[in-house]
Amino acid sequence: xxxxxxxxxxxxxxxxxxxxxxxxxxxxxxxxxxxxxxxxxxxxxxxxxxxxxxxxxxxxxxxxxxxxxxxxxxxxxxxxxxxxxxxxxxxxxxxxxxxxxxxxxxxxxxxxxxxxxxxxxxxxxxxxxxxxxxxxxxxxxxxxxxxxxxxxxxxxxxxxxxxxxxxxxxxxxxxxxxxxxxxxxxxxxxxxxxxxxxxxxxxxxxxxxxxxxxxxxxxxxxxxxxxxxxxxxxxxxxxxxxx
Numbered sequence: 148x149x150x151x152x153x154x155x156x157x158x159x160x161x162x163x164x165x166x167x168x169x170x171x172x173x174x175x176x177x178x179x180x181x182x183x184x185x186x187x188x189x190x191x192x193x194x195x196x197x198x199x200x201x202x203x204x205x206x207x208x209x210x211x212x213x214x215x216x217x218x219x220x221x222x223x224x225x226x227x228x229x230x231x232x233x234x235x236x237x238x239x240x241x242x243x244x245x246x247x248x249x250x251x252x253x254x255x256x257x258x259x260x261x262x263x264x265x266x267x268x269x270x271x272x273x274x275x276x277x278x279x280x281x282x283x284x285x286x287x288x289x290x291x292x293x294x295x296x297x298x299x300x301x302x303x304x305x306x307x308x309x310x311x312x313x314x315x316x317x318x319x320x321x322x323x324x325x326x327x328x329x330x331x332x333x334x335x336x337x338x339x340x341x342x343x344x345x346x347x348x349x350x351x352x353x354x355x356x357x358x359x360x361x362x363x364x365x366x367x368x369x370x371x372x373x374x375x376x377x378x379x380x381x382x383x384x385x386x387x388x389x390x
Contacts, residue, residue: 165263165264165265165266166263166264166265166271166272167265167266168199168271169195169197169199169210169271169272172195172263172271172272172274173195173210173211176195176274177211180193180194180195180211180212180213180274181193181213183213183276184213184214185213187278189214189216190214190217190278190279190282191214191217191276191277191278191279192212192213192214192215192216192217192218192220192275192276192277192278192279193212193213193214193274193275193276193277194209194211194212194213194215194220194274194275194277195209195210195211195212195272195273195274195275196208196209196210196226196230196272196273196274196275197209197210197271197272198226198230198233198234198270198271198272198273199265199271199272203226203230203234204356205225205226205230205231205234205313205354205355205356206225206226206312206313206356207223207224207225208224208225208226208230209221209222209223209224209225209226210222210272212224217250217256217277217279218250218256218277218309218310218311219250219251219309219310219311220309220311224311224312225310225311225312225313225316226313226316227248227275227307227308227309227310227316228307228308228309228316228317228319228320228350228352229241229260229273229306229307230273230351231350231351231352231354231355232349232350232351233262233270233273233351234270234351234354235349235350235351235354236351237268237269237270238268241260241262241270242260242261242262243258243259243260243306244259245257245258245259246258246259246306246307247306247307248277248306248307248308248309249307249308249309249319250279250309250310251308251309251310251311251315251316251319254279254281255279255280255281256277256278256279256280256307256309257277257278257280258275258276258277258278258306258307259275259276260273260274260275260276261273261274262274277309308320308323313355313356314361317352317355317358317361318361318365320347320350320352321343321347321352321361321362321365322365324343324346324347324350325343325365325366327346328342328343332365332366332367333367335366337376340366340368340376341376341379341380343362343366344362344366344373344376344377344380345377345380347362348377348380348381353377359373359374359377
C-alpha cells in the first residue's frame with residue numbers, strides 16, 4: 148500500500164542531520180509544516196515543539212503550528228504526554244510513525260513524530276503530525292450499520308495524550324495509569340498505588356510542574372506519602388533487574 152504524502156514526508160525527516168537552534172529548524176521546515184497541513188487538509192495538525200531549553204517548560208513548547216483546532220492548541224501551547232517521556236530518556240530513538248493519540252474530548256488521532264538533535268546529541272525540537280480520524284471512524288460505523296457488518300474492536304492503547312494545557316495532559320496520563328490497575332482508587336492497595344507512581348515516573352510525569360502533588364491527590368494520599376512510595380519503588384528497581 149502506498150504511504151500517504153504526509154507519511155512519506157515525515158519518514159524522510161527521520162534521517163535528518165543536526166541543528167543547533169530551533170530558529171534554524173524553523174527556517175528550513177516552516178514551509179514543510181505549511182505544505183503538509185495544506186496537502187492533507189484541515190483534519191491534519193502539524194506542530195513544531197521547542198525543547199531546546201535546559202529544563203523545558205512543557206506547558207509552553209509550541210513554536211509553530213498549523214490546524215491547531217485539531218487539538219485545541221496554539222503557538223505557546225503545551226506539549227503532549229510524550230514530551231515528558233522523551234526528555235526523561237534523551238538517549239533513545241523516539242522517532243515514531245502511525246501510532247494512536249487521544250484528545251481530551253475523546254477523539255482518536257493517527258500520529259507521527261520525529262525529533263531534532265544538536266551536534267551534542269541532545270533533543271532540541273520535535274515535529275509532529277496528528278491526523279484526526281474520528282470522522283472516518285464515524286463514517287465507517289455508519290457504513291457497517293447499513294451493510295450489517297460489525298467493525299472489529301481494537302485493543303490498541305493510546306500512545307499519546309493531547310490537551311489545551313499541561314494539566315489536562317497530565318490528568319489523562321494519570322487516568323490511564325489508574326485504569327491499567329483495573330480497580331477504583333478507593334480499592335487500591337499500597338502496592339497498587341506504588342505501581343501507578345512507578346509507571347508515571349517512567350513516563351516522566353513527575354518532571355512536570357506539580358506532578359507529584361497531582362498524582363497524590365488522584366490516589367488519595369499525601370504528597371509526603373507519594374514521595375515515600377516513590378523512593379521505595381526506585382530503590383527496589385536495581386534489585387528487581389539483578390540476575
